[in-house]
Amino acid sequence: MPSEHKIDALDEQARFDASMAEIFAFLDRLKNEAPVSAPTPPPAASAPDAGTLAGTPPPSHAAAPAPGASVVDTPALRPPTKVAEATVWLRARLAYGPVPATHLYAGAALAGIASRTLERAKRLLGARSEVDRRATPRRRWCWRLPGSRPGR
Numbered sequence: 001m002p003s004e005h006k007i008d009a010l011d012e013q014a015r016f017d018a019s020m021a022e023i024f025a026f027l028d029r030l031k032n033e034a035p036v037s038a039p040t041p042p043p044a045a046s047a048p049d050a051g052t053l054a055g056t057p058p059p060s061h062a063a064a065p066a067p068g069a070s071v072v073d074t075p076a077l078r079p080p081t082k083v084a085e086a087t088v089w090l091r092a093r094l095a096y097g098p099v100p101a102t103h104l105y106a107g108a109a110l111a112g113i114a115s116r117t118l119e120r121a122k123r124l125l126g127a128r129s130e131v132d133r134r135a136t137p138r139r140r141w142c143w144r145l146p147g148s149r150p151g152r
Contacts, residue, residue, distance in 0.1 A: 016092065020111070023088060031079050086113045086121035090143075094127060097149065098142035101129065 080088075089111055093099055108118045126146045131139055 012096070020089065020092060023092065024111075027080055027085055082113070082117050083120050083124065086117045087124050089113060090118065090121045090127065091125060091145070094125075094143060094145045094148070098130065098132070098144035100132065101141045101143055104143060
């Protein structure tokens with residue numbers, strides 16, 4: 001008969017799996033949305049304003065997308081990259097404390113995240129690697145988010 005600790009861990013894993021399924025479904029919806037056309041910018045004034053020097057070009061607005069470009073083409077609204085998806089995945093896994101690195105690599109592989117992408121996400125989050133010093137027959141490396149308590 002499993003102990004309460006194992007049952008709690010299984011319940012936590014089931015809740016985590018359900019929340020990850022929701023996150024990946026949301027990311028898939030974002031990827032598959034039709035691009036929205038950007039509003040056309042107002043036409044440039046042909047005569048110089050009283051406050052500008054004659055003959056100087058008007059200031060450029062590099063943030064405005066080109067006419068006909070979709071809003072999704074602007075850098076701030078691009079679909080999430082693989083590293084961004086891996087960062088979301090890793091942050092969710094490490095939210096409750098340190099997790100053994102071997103578990104993270106295996107879970108990432110099941111989620112379709114390459115190990116190198118996982119390591120990039122770790123670096124972006126500022127996650128730390130530490131040795132699990134609990135009294136176990138085999139010590140193992142764990143990852144944790146900065147600011148979280150060491151140990152589980």
